[in-house]
Amino acid sequence: MATTTCDATTEEVDADEARAEFEAQVRDALGIGRVDxxxxxxxxxxxxxxxxxxxRLRMLAPFAR
Incomplete structure (x- = not known):
């Protein structure tokens, strides 16, 4: 069995920060707001x-509600 290493970092965000980030991603991709x-x-x-x-946005949607 092969092993893989990863040097990823994580950052914890609260619900408001997650919604704001999602809003920015939706606006960049589709030109509409998060709620729309x-x-x-x-x-x-x-x-x-x-x-x-x-x-990608559909996968993130549960974290933006």
């Missing part, structure tokens, strides 16, 4: 997309 994205996501507007930026 989450509402569109809940409506199913992004269900059929395979755009990498949207897929």
């Amino acid at each position: 994205f989450l509402e569109a996501l809940d409506r199913g507007d992004f269900d059929e997309t395979d755009r990498e930026d949207v897929v």
Whole structure:
């Protein structure tokens, strides 16, 4: 079995900081706000997309609510 090492660092953020970061990422990628994205996501507007930026935002969405 091969072993892998990683020199990654982590930073703990609170809920407000997570929402602010998500807001910035959504605005950069789609030009809309966090709340608008989450509402569109809940409506199913992004269900059929395979755009990498949207897929990444969909994975982060639970941390931005």
